[in-house]
Amino acid sequence: MILRVDNASYSYGGKENVFEDISFFLNKGETLCILGPNGIGKSTLLKCLGNVLKLSEGSVFIEGKDISSMSRTEIAQKIGYVPQSDQSVFPFSVLDFVMLGRAPHLPFFSSPGEKDLNIAENAINKVGISHLRDRPVTEVSGGERQLALIARALAQEPEILLLDEPTSHLDFGNQVRVLNLIGRLTSQGTSVIMSTHFPDHGFIGSKNVAIMLENGFIDPGTAEEVITKENMALAYGVDVTIDHVSSIQRNVCLPL
């Protein structure tokens, strides 16, 4: 077990809880896909796991260690967080931008060297944006910027990767490529938690799925167990059909 979350709750400035009493765990090389309606707190949960926000109650354990007893640097060496979008003001080149992912691995007063540069270049190649390496990150498209963000998290070399709607700005081809990349990463031992609005993402690459609702998770399980007609109606209030497509050997979820 690489990640365990116990009774997690969060509220912005002591107001109403955004989510409460969420517990789950994740093994090495597993993927958890979090579904749920807009505004239910998926992003907030991921931010809490990525140590961007602090849980108001409950705890997060990485490899059995409570993150509240770890330093920010230690946590960032283990967990990479990819936000939905980024608002960088300064036109760093994509390479410089990705290199910032090396921050948790470098001593305070130092800056990246050749080794870090190689890691950053590998990360850029992995997400397939090597042609953008020297372009200013403020001038590439939204989707390309999202890929640069993923590359930055890869340069962080984390054991757990948190992705907040990683495909939201991507074209059809890049969506598939990012999902494949996630598949490759997990087969190499990285654990992934991603939020998404597409139930099908749960079926691709046989992921674990959790649906986030007002009062926490609907019991997490395999995609086949969790993505059901009933649960989809409960979460989104729409009717769907779930069919097995024999030519691709997996289920699909389609709105009626």
Next chain:
Amino acid sequence: MSYDIGRITGLKLGIHKRISEGNTQIFLAFFLMIFLFVLSLFMGRYSIPPQTIMTNIIFWLLSLGKVEPSNVGTVIFQIRLPRIIAAMLVGAGLSISGASFQGLFRNPLVSPYILGVASGAGFGACLGILISENIFVIQLMAFSFGILAAFLAYSLSKSCKATVTLVLVLSGIIVGAVFTALTSLVKYVADPYDKLPEMVFWLMGSLSSVRAEDLMYASPAILAGMLVLILIGWRINVISLGEEEARSLGIDTMKMTILIVICATLVTTSAISISGIIGWVGLVVPHISRMLVGPSYKKLLPMSVFLGASFLLIVDDLARTLMSIEIPLGVLTALIGAPFFAYLLQKKKVGWS
């Protein structure tokens, strides 16, 4: 096989090139600064033949800094040299602080005075002029009130729980407004024939009265602050991504903010306590530097130091040689800086979007 090795070494060379990119410009800026430093020694009201200056400098170097008791020696080493060094320190200090604050506040329009330091120091100096004739008292008051202003702005921002940097900017505006009002009050009650002109002159900035002793007090703080900022330069990139992303990259944003604020405030306040308020340098120089070496703070900060020092050297040379009376520095930096900035905006050559 040999082809493979060639390709590998080629790659390695490519990598080296990319890490050192922009370093040439930084070296050039450094040599420009040194060139202007030497040139400035030869410039001034009191005309001295170049060869006399040379022999004096050589004598000075050989005797390890002992000044020849002659008019020429006094002019060069007691008047010109401190002033030149002050121009370099102030120019470099304001530029690096401006650049650092721009990164911290994620806003390229931020100046080193964003936390109300200039208004605080201005009030302190005017109060000092009102109660004392001693230059040291005036400088100490300027420094103390500059630091006080930044401290007040920071404490004010702590009392509010919203996004730190945004509230910090607003707090700076509030504190600045209060000190500006207090400065007006001091000017209003000051003797209009004796004290008031001195206050006005201080607020416009000048290096004409800089003495070697002033540098003793101001330079350690300026140099130390600049050194720390340059050392954490690469990390300022990370903080410029915004608090959430910086935190996810393992940065303690609170500590980092405090460190940058302390260094930049110390540098700015020490600089203006010997020079008076000099605007535009801390805004324009970081932009020019960004155009030349790109936005990465690792290169931007050293570049800002050398260009800032060079810029203020040129402006101060103009201030003391252009006309028979001294032109206030703040006036010249604005007259040169503002049109130049307008030109950059028009050309869209600015290093941000």
